[in-house]
Amino acid sequence: MYLSLSDRPTTSAEPRQTGGRVSRTVVTLGIVSLLTDISSESVSAILPLYLTAVVGLSPVAYGLIDGLYQGVSSLVRIAAGWAADRTDRPQPVALAGYAMSAVARLGLIFAGGFGTISAAISLDRIGKGVRTAPRDAMIAASSDPARLGRSFGVHRALDTVGATLGPVLAFVILWRITDGYDTVLVVSLGFAVLGVATMACFVPFRTGARTPLVEPGERRRAGVETTTVRWRATLNPRLLRVTGVAGVLALLTVGDGFVYLALLETGGFAAQWFPVLYVGTNLAFLALAVPMGRLADRVGRVQVLVLGHLPLAAAYLCAATGSGALWTTCAAVLLLGVFYAATDGTLAAVAGQLVPETVRASGIATAQTAVALARLVAATGFGLLWYAVGPRVAMLAVCAVLLAAIPAGLAVLRRAAR
Numbered sequence: 001m002y003l004s005l006s007d008r009p010t011t012s013a014e015p016r017q018t019g020g021r022v023s024r025t026v027v028t029l030g031i032v033s034l035l036t037d038i039s040s041e042s043v044s045a046i047l048p049l050y051l052t053a054v055v056g057l058s059p060v061a062y063g064l065i066d067g068l069y070q071g072v073s074s075l076v077r078i079a080a081g082w083a084a085d086r087t088d089r090p091q092p093v094a095l096a097g098y099a100m101s102a103v104a105r106l107g108l109i110f111a112g113g114f115g116t117i118s119a120a121i122s123l124d125r126i127g128k129g130v131r132t133a134p135r136d137a138m139i140a141a142s143s144d145p146a147r148l149g150r151s152f153g154v155h156r157a158l159d160t161v162g163a164t165l166g167p168v169l170a171f172v173i174l175w176r177i178t179d180g181y182d183t184v185l186v187v188s189l190g191f192a193v194l195g196v197a198t199m200a201c202f203v204p205f206r207t208g209a210r211t212p213l214v215e216p217g218e219r220r221r222a223g224v225e226t227t228t229v230r231w232r233a234t235l236n237p238r239l240l241r242v243t244g245v246a247g248v249l250a251l252l253t254v255g256d257g258f259v260y261l262a263l264l265e266t267g268g269f270a271a272q273w274f275p276v277l278y279v280g281t282n283l284a285f286l287a288l289a290v291p292m293g294r295l296a297d298r299v300g301r302v303q304v305l306v307l308g309h310l311p312l313a314a315a316y317l318c319a320a321t322g323s324g325a326l327w328t329t330c331a332a333v334l335l336l337g338v339f340y341a342a343t344d345g346t347l348a349a350v351a352g353q354l355v356p357e358t359v360r361a362s363g364i365a366t367a368q369t370a371v372a373l374a375r376l377v378a379a380t381g382f383g384l385l386w387y388a389v390g391p392r393v394a395m396l397a398v399c400a401v402l403l404a405a406i407p408a409g410l411a412v413l414r415r416a417a418r
Contacts, residue, residue, distance in 0.1 A: 035192075174275070246367060
Protein backbone atom coordinates (compact mmCIF):
# COMPACT_ATOMS: atom_id res chain seq x y z
CA MET A 1 0.00 0.00 0.00
CA TYR A 2 1.56 3.26 -1.11
CA LEU A 3 1.05 6.91 -0.31
CA SER A 4 0.18 8.93 -3.39
CA LEU A 5 1.51 12.45 -3.37
CA SER A 6 -1.37 13.45 -5.61
CA ASP A 7 -3.83 12.39 -2.86
CA ARG A 8 -6.47 10.95 -5.13
CA PRO A 9 -9.61 9.59 -3.45
CA THR A 10 -9.44 6.11 -1.99
CA THR A 11 -13.11 5.37 -2.40
CA SER A 12 -15.37 4.93 -5.36
CA ALA A 13 -18.45 6.29 -3.63
CA GLU A 14 -20.05 9.23 -5.40
CA PRO A 15 -19.90 12.51 -3.46
CA ARG A 16 -23.09 14.41 -2.83
CA GLN A 17 -21.82 17.60 -4.46
CA THR A 18 -20.15 17.48 -7.86
CA GLY A 19 -19.32 20.08 -10.45
CA GLY A 20 -17.74 23.46 -9.93
CA ARG A 21 -19.88 24.76 -7.06
CA VAL A 22 -19.18 24.37 -3.38
CA SER A 23 -22.08 22.74 -1.53
CA ARG A 24 -24.51 24.63 0.68
CA THR A 25 -23.42 22.56 3.68
CA VAL A 26 -19.83 23.75 3.29
CA VAL A 27 -20.93 27.39 3.07
CA THR A 28 -23.24 27.08 6.09
CA LEU A 29 -20.50 25.46 8.15
CA GLY A 30 -18.25 28.33 7.06
CA ILE A 31 -20.76 30.84 8.42
CA VAL A 32 -20.90 28.96 11.72
CA SER A 33 -17.11 29.07 11.90
CA LEU A 34 -17.17 32.77 10.99
CA LEU A 35 -19.41 33.62 13.94
CA THR A 36 -17.49 31.36 16.30
CA ASP A 37 -14.14 32.80 15.26
CA ILE A 38 -15.32 36.36 15.84
CA SER A 39 -15.99 35.16 19.37
CA SER A 40 -12.77 33.22 19.94
CA GLU A 41 -10.33 35.50 18.14
CA SER A 42 -11.58 38.66 19.83
CA VAL A 43 -10.45 37.01 23.07
CA SER A 44 -7.25 35.39 21.82
CA ALA A 45 -6.12 38.71 20.28
CA ILE A 46 -5.92 40.34 23.70
CA LEU A 47 -4.85 37.30 25.69
CA PRO A 48 -1.03 37.31 25.22
CA LEU A 49 -0.66 41.00 26.09
CA TYR A 50 -3.29 40.82 28.84
CA LEU A 51 -1.66 37.86 30.57
CA THR A 52 1.92 39.19 30.35
CA ALA A 53 1.42 42.95 30.74
CA VAL A 54 -1.75 43.22 32.85
CA VAL A 55 -1.87 40.01 34.87
CA GLY A 56 1.94 39.93 34.98
CA LEU A 57 2.59 36.32 34.01
CA SER A 58 6.12 35.27 33.03
CA PRO A 59 6.91 33.87 29.56
CA VAL A 60 6.96 30.39 31.13
CA ALA A 61 3.45 30.82 32.58
CA TYR A 62 2.21 32.27 29.30
CA GLY A 63 3.75 29.28 27.52
CA LEU A 64 1.69 26.96 29.74
CA ILE A 65 -1.50 28.90 28.95
CA ASP A 66 -0.67 28.95 25.24
CA GLY A 67 0.08 25.24 25.41
CA LEU A 68 -3.40 24.65 26.80
CA TYR A 69 -4.84 26.83 24.06
CA GLN A 70 -2.93 24.97 21.36
CA GLY A 71 -3.14 21.40 22.59
CA VAL A 72 -5.82 20.58 25.15
CA SER A 73 -8.28 19.92 22.33
CA SER A 74 -6.22 16.83 21.51
CA LEU A 75 -7.68 15.10 24.57
CA VAL A 76 -11.06 14.66 22.90
CA ARG A 77 -10.51 14.83 19.13
CA ILE A 78 -10.28 11.09 18.52
CA ALA A 79 -13.21 10.34 20.84
CA ALA A 80 -15.34 12.93 19.03
CA GLY A 81 -14.36 11.52 15.63
CA TRP A 82 -15.18 8.00 16.84
CA ALA A 83 -18.59 9.13 18.12
CA ALA A 84 -19.38 10.84 14.82
CA ASP A 85 -18.41 7.76 12.81
CA ARG A 86 -20.15 5.28 15.10
CA THR A 87 -23.50 7.10 15.11
CA ASP A 88 -23.09 8.29 11.50
CA ARG A 89 -24.27 11.70 12.74
CA PRO A 90 -21.40 14.17 13.01
CA GLN A 91 -23.67 17.23 13.20
CA PRO A 92 -24.87 16.69 16.81
CA VAL A 93 -21.30 15.96 17.93
CA ALA A 94 -20.03 19.16 16.30
CA LEU A 95 -22.95 21.10 17.80
CA ALA A 96 -21.98 19.92 21.28
CA GLY A 97 -18.46 21.24 20.71
CA TYR A 98 -19.69 24.67 19.66
CA ALA A 99 -21.97 24.77 22.73
CA MET A 100 -19.07 23.96 25.05
CA SER A 101 -17.06 26.86 23.67
CA ALA A 102 -20.01 29.20 24.24
CA VAL A 103 -20.19 28.09 27.88
CA ALA A 104 -16.45 28.75 28.16
CA ARG A 105 -17.00 32.34 26.99
CA LEU A 106 -19.44 32.77 29.86
CA GLY A 107 -16.86 31.34 32.25
CA LEU A 108 -14.20 33.79 31.09
CA ILE A 109 -16.42 36.71 32.08
CA PHE A 110 -16.27 35.59 35.71
CA ALA A 111 -12.69 34.24 35.70
CA GLY A 112 -10.38 36.19 37.96
CA GLY A 113 -7.05 34.41 38.17
CA PHE A 114 -4.62 31.98 36.57
CA GLY A 115 -6.59 28.90 37.63
CA THR A 116 -10.01 30.04 36.46
CA ILE A 117 -8.66 31.49 33.23
CA SER A 118 -6.89 28.20 32.53
CA ALA A 119 -10.09 26.24 33.24
CA ALA A 120 -12.17 28.41 30.90
CA ILE A 121 -9.57 28.21 28.13
CA SER A 122 -9.37 24.44 28.57
CA LEU A 123 -13.14 24.10 28.21
CA ASP A 124 -13.09 26.28 25.10
CA ARG A 125 -10.35 24.20 23.51
CA ILE A 126 -12.07 20.94 24.46
CA GLY A 127 -15.11 22.27 22.62
CA LYS A 128 -12.91 22.97 19.61
CA GLY A 129 -11.55 19.44 19.79
CA VAL A 130 -15.04 17.97 19.90
CA ARG A 131 -16.33 19.89 16.90
CA THR A 132 -13.40 20.01 14.47
CA ALA A 133 -13.17 16.45 13.10
CA PRO A 134 -16.97 15.94 12.73
CA ARG A 135 -17.26 19.31 11.00
CA ASP A 136 -14.40 18.54 8.62
CA ALA A 137 -15.92 15.11 7.93
CA MET A 138 -19.16 16.84 6.88
CA ILE A 139 -17.19 19.11 4.57
CA ALA A 140 -15.45 16.12 2.98
CA ALA A 141 -18.72 14.18 2.63
CA SER A 142 -20.39 17.15 0.94
CA SER A 143 -17.63 17.78 -1.60
CA ASP A 144 -16.40 16.47 -4.91
CA PRO A 145 -13.14 14.63 -4.08
CA ALA A 146 -11.43 16.27 -7.05
CA ARG A 147 -12.20 19.70 -5.54
CA LEU A 148 -11.76 18.86 -1.89
CA GLY A 149 -8.95 21.37 -1.42
CA ARG A 150 -11.19 24.10 -2.82
CA SER A 151 -14.04 23.17 -0.47
CA PHE A 152 -11.77 23.33 2.56
CA GLY A 153 -10.31 26.56 1.21
CA VAL A 154 -13.77 28.14 0.98
CA HIS A 155 -14.62 27.01 4.49
CA ARG A 156 -11.30 28.28 5.87
CA ALA A 157 -11.79 31.58 4.03
CA LEU A 158 -15.15 32.14 5.73
CA ASP A 159 -13.63 30.99 9.00
CA THR A 160 -10.85 33.55 8.53
CA VAL A 161 -13.30 36.38 7.92
CA GLY A 162 -14.44 35.79 11.48
CA ALA A 163 -10.87 35.42 12.69
CA THR A 164 -10.13 38.82 11.11
CA LEU A 165 -13.19 40.59 12.46
CA GLY A 166 -12.60 39.30 16.00
CA PRO A 167 -9.30 41.14 16.60
CA VAL A 168 -10.69 44.26 14.86
CA LEU A 169 -13.62 44.17 17.26
CA ALA A 170 -11.28 43.79 20.25
CA PHE A 171 -9.09 46.65 19.00
CA VAL A 172 -12.05 49.00 18.56
CA ILE A 173 -13.46 48.17 22.00
CA LEU A 174 -10.11 48.71 23.75
CA TRP A 175 -9.50 51.86 21.71
CA ARG A 176 -12.80 53.39 22.85
CA ILE A 177 -13.05 51.90 26.35
CA THR A 178 -10.11 52.04 28.74
CA ASP A 179 -9.49 48.57 30.20
CA GLY A 180 -12.51 47.30 28.28
CA TYR A 181 -11.56 43.65 28.58
CA ASP A 182 -14.88 42.69 30.18
CA THR A 183 -16.73 44.30 27.27
CA VAL A 184 -14.71 42.21 24.83
CA LEU A 185 -15.69 39.06 26.73
CA VAL A 186 -19.41 39.92 26.78
CA VAL A 187 -19.49 40.67 23.04
CA SER A 188 -17.54 37.46 22.44
CA LEU A 189 -20.23 35.47 24.25
CA GLY A 190 -22.93 36.97 22.04
CA PHE A 191 -21.24 35.83 18.83
CA ALA A 192 -20.62 32.36 20.28
CA VAL A 193 -24.34 31.98 20.96
CA LEU A 194 -25.15 33.07 17.39
CA GLY A 195 -22.78 30.41 16.06
CA VAL A 196 -24.44 27.67 18.12
CA ALA A 197 -27.90 28.77 16.96
CA THR A 198 -26.84 28.75 13.29
CA MET A 199 -25.35 25.28 13.63
CA ALA A 200 -28.47 23.92 15.31
CA CYS A 201 -30.98 25.44 12.90
CA PHE A 202 -29.35 25.45 9.47
CA VAL A 203 -26.68 22.72 9.21
CA PRO A 204 -28.22 19.49 7.89
CA PHE A 205 -27.83 16.16 9.63
CA ARG A 206 -25.36 14.84 7.07
CA THR A 207 -23.81 11.57 8.13
CA GLY A 208 -21.05 10.83 5.67
CA ALA A 209 -21.63 8.40 2.79
CA ARG A 210 -23.80 5.80 4.47
CA THR A 211 -27.13 7.58 5.03
CA PRO A 212 -29.15 10.25 3.19
CA LEU A 213 -29.26 13.90 4.06
CA VAL A 214 -31.74 14.74 6.83
CA GLU A 215 -32.54 18.41 7.11
CA PRO A 216 -33.20 19.94 10.56
CA GLY A 217 -36.87 19.69 11.45
CA GLU A 218 -37.55 16.54 9.46
CA ARG A 219 -38.81 13.46 11.25
CA ARG A 220 -36.07 10.99 12.09
CA ARG A 221 -36.27 7.42 13.26
CA ALA A 222 -36.38 6.89 16.98
CA GLY A 223 -32.98 5.85 18.24
CA VAL A 224 -29.64 6.16 16.51
CA GLU A 225 -28.17 3.43 14.39
CA THR A 226 -24.57 2.65 15.18
CA THR A 227 -21.77 1.35 13.04
CA THR A 228 -18.68 -0.53 14.11
CA VAL A 229 -15.62 1.69 13.74
CA ARG A 230 -12.61 -0.40 12.79
CA TRP A 231 -9.47 1.30 14.04
CA ARG A 232 -7.32 -0.84 11.75
CA ALA A 233 -8.92 0.97 8.81
CA THR A 234 -8.18 4.31 10.44
CA LEU A 235 -4.58 3.68 11.44
CA ASN A 236 -3.35 2.68 8.00
CA PRO A 237 0.30 3.23 6.98
CA ARG A 238 -0.49 6.11 4.63
CA LEU A 239 -2.27 8.14 7.29
CA LEU A 240 0.35 7.31 9.91
CA ARG A 241 3.15 8.59 7.67
CA VAL A 242 1.40 11.89 7.04
CA THR A 243 0.45 12.19 10.72
CA GLY A 244 4.02 11.54 11.82
CA VAL A 245 5.49 14.17 9.51
CA ALA A 246 2.80 16.72 10.42
CA GLY A 247 3.37 16.03 14.12
CA VAL A 248 7.13 16.60 13.87
CA LEU A 249 6.58 19.87 12.01
CA ALA A 250 4.01 20.92 14.61
CA LEU A 251 6.65 20.48 17.34
CA LEU A 252 8.35 23.44 15.69
CA THR A 253 5.21 25.60 15.51
CA VAL A 254 5.37 27.86 18.56
CA GLY A 255 2.21 29.92 18.10
CA ASP A 256 1.42 33.40 16.85
CA GLY A 257 1.42 34.97 20.31
CA PHE A 258 5.12 34.30 20.83
CA VAL A 259 5.98 35.69 17.39
CA TYR A 260 4.01 38.85 18.11
CA LEU A 261 5.56 39.23 21.56
CA ALA A 262 9.03 38.87 20.01
CA LEU A 263 8.16 41.58 17.50
CA LEU A 264 6.93 43.77 20.36
CA GLU A 265 10.30 43.28 22.09
CA THR A 266 12.04 44.91 19.11
CA GLY A 267 9.89 48.03 19.45
CA GLY A 268 8.37 47.78 16.01
CA PHE A 269 4.93 48.93 17.21
CA ALA A 270 3.10 50.27 20.26
CA ALA A 271 1.42 47.78 22.58
CA GLN A 272 -2.07 49.12 21.84
CA TRP A 273 -1.72 47.85 18.25
CA PHE A 274 -1.10 44.28 19.39
CA PRO A 275 -4.57 42.95 18.35
CA VAL A 276 -4.08 44.39 14.85
CA LEU A 277 -1.28 41.91 14.19
CA TYR A 278 -3.85 39.12 14.23
CA VAL A 279 -5.88 41.07 11.69
CA GLY A 280 -2.94 41.21 9.29
CA THR A 281 -2.28 37.48 9.58
CA ASN A 282 -5.94 36.64 9.10
CA LEU A 283 -6.27 38.92 6.07
CA ALA A 284 -3.38 37.10 4.42
CA PHE A 285 -5.00 33.78 5.33
CA LEU A 286 -8.33 34.98 3.93
CA ALA A 287 -6.81 36.12 0.64
CA LEU A 288 -4.85 32.91 0.11
CA ALA A 289 -7.05 30.13 1.56
CA VAL A 290 -8.94 29.36 -1.67
CA PRO A 291 -5.92 29.81 -4.01
CA MET A 292 -3.86 27.52 -1.77
CA GLY A 293 -6.66 24.95 -1.79
CA ARG A 294 -6.75 25.01 -5.57
CA LEU A 295 -2.95 24.77 -5.71
CA ALA A 296 -3.06 21.74 -3.41
CA ASP A 297 -5.65 20.06 -5.66
CA ARG A 298 -3.47 20.69 -8.71
CA VAL A 299 0.09 19.96 -7.55
CA GLY A 300 -0.52 17.65 -4.59
CA ARG A 301 -1.85 18.29 -1.10
CA VAL A 302 1.06 16.63 0.68
CA GLN A 303 3.62 18.89 -1.00
CA VAL A 304 1.66 22.02 -0.11
CA LEU A 305 1.20 20.78 3.47
CA VAL A 306 4.92 20.25 4.04
CA LEU A 307 6.35 23.14 2.01
CA GLY A 308 3.76 25.45 3.56
CA HIS A 309 5.98 25.52 6.67
CA LEU A 310 8.64 27.52 4.81
CA PRO A 311 6.74 30.81 5.33
CA LEU A 312 6.53 29.94 9.05
CA ALA A 313 10.33 29.62 9.21
CA ALA A 314 10.64 32.96 7.41
CA ALA A 315 8.29 34.56 9.98
CA TYR A 316 10.51 33.27 12.80
CA LEU A 317 13.52 34.77 11.05
CA CYS A 318 11.81 38.16 10.77
CA ALA A 319 10.87 38.09 14.46
CA ALA A 320 14.40 37.13 15.47
CA THR A 321 16.37 39.54 13.28
CA GLY A 322 14.03 42.54 13.13
CA SER A 323 15.33 45.76 14.68
CA GLY A 324 12.06 47.60 15.08
CA ALA A 325 11.57 48.21 11.37
CA LEU A 326 7.96 48.27 10.29
CA TRP A 327 8.61 46.09 7.24
CA THR A 328 9.89 43.17 9.33
CA THR A 329 6.78 43.30 11.49
CA CYS A 330 4.49 43.38 8.44
CA ALA A 331 6.46 40.60 6.75
CA ALA A 332 6.22 38.30 9.78
CA VAL A 333 2.49 38.94 10.13
CA LEU A 334 1.81 38.20 6.45
CA LEU A 335 4.06 35.12 6.37
CA LEU A 336 2.09 33.59 9.22
CA GLY A 337 -1.05 34.03 7.13
CA VAL A 338 0.58 32.27 4.18
CA PHE A 339 1.55 29.38 6.47
CA TYR A 340 -2.00 28.89 7.73
CA ALA A 341 -3.50 29.17 4.25
CA ALA A 342 -1.19 26.42 3.01
CA THR A 343 -1.56 24.00 5.92
CA ASP A 344 -4.75 24.44 7.95
CA GLY A 345 -7.37 23.00 5.63
CA THR A 346 -4.86 20.90 3.71
CA LEU A 347 -4.17 18.58 6.65
CA ALA A 348 -7.86 17.71 6.96
CA ALA A 349 -8.17 17.28 3.19
CA VAL A 350 -5.22 14.88 3.10
CA ALA A 351 -6.32 12.85 6.14
CA GLY A 352 -9.92 12.62 4.96
CA GLN A 353 -8.85 11.03 1.68
CA LEU A 354 -6.40 8.51 3.15
CA VAL A 355 -9.03 6.50 5.04
CA PRO A 356 -12.36 4.88 4.07
CA GLU A 357 -15.46 7.06 4.25
CA THR A 358 -16.85 5.07 7.18
CA VAL A 359 -13.99 6.25 9.42
CA ARG A 360 -13.37 9.67 7.86
CA ALA A 361 -13.99 11.69 11.04
CA SER A 362 -11.74 9.36 13.04
CA GLY A 363 -8.97 9.64 10.45
CA ILE A 364 -9.10 13.42 10.43
CA ALA A 365 -9.20 13.46 14.24
CA THR A 366 -6.12 11.23 14.43
CA ALA A 367 -4.02 13.61 12.34
CA GLN A 368 -5.35 16.70 14.11
CA THR A 369 -4.74 15.14 17.53
CA ALA A 370 -1.08 14.52 16.74
CA VAL A 371 -0.66 18.12 15.59
CA ALA A 372 -2.50 19.55 18.62
CA LEU A 373 -0.44 17.51 21.09
CA ALA A 374 2.76 18.53 19.35
CA ARG A 375 1.79 22.21 19.49
CA LEU A 376 1.06 21.90 23.21
CA VAL A 377 4.60 20.62 23.73
CA ALA A 378 5.96 23.29 21.37
CA ALA A 379 4.33 26.19 23.20
CA THR A 380 5.37 24.98 26.64
CA GLY A 381 8.92 24.18 25.53
CA PHE A 382 9.35 27.47 23.72
CA GLY A 383 8.28 29.36 26.83
CA LEU A 384 11.11 27.67 28.73
CA LEU A 385 13.54 28.34 25.87
CA TRP A 386 12.52 32.01 25.75
CA TYR A 387 13.14 32.28 29.51
CA ALA A 388 16.53 30.57 29.23
CA VAL A 389 18.11 32.27 26.20
CA GLY A 390 15.85 35.16 25.27
CA PRO A 391 13.39 35.62 22.39
CA ARG A 392 15.84 36.21 19.54
CA VAL A 393 18.06 33.19 20.14
CA ALA A 394 15.01 31.03 20.80
CA MET A 395 13.41 32.07 17.51
CA LEU A 396 16.61 31.51 15.55
CA ALA A 397 17.03 28.04 17.06
CA VAL A 398 13.49 26.94 16.17
CA CYS A 399 13.85 28.44 12.68
CA ALA A 400 17.03 26.46 12.01
CA VAL A 401 15.54 23.15 13.12
CA LEU A 402 12.37 23.77 11.12
CA LEU A 403 14.36 24.47 7.95
CA ALA A 404 16.08 21.11 8.41
CA ALA A 405 12.83 19.26 9.13
CA ILE A 406 10.94 20.44 6.03
CA PRO A 407 13.05 18.69 3.36
CA ALA A 408 13.41 15.65 5.62
CA GLY A 409 9.64 15.34 5.95
CA LEU A 410 9.13 15.75 2.23
CA ALA A 411 11.76 13.08 1.55
CA VAL A 412 10.04 10.63 3.91
CA LEU A 413 6.72 11.02 2.14
CA ARG A 414 8.28 10.81 -1.31
CA ARG A 415 10.04 7.55 -0.43
CA ALA A 416 6.75 6.17 0.85
CA ALA A 417 5.12 7.02 -2.48
CA ARG A 418 7.56 4.92 -4.57
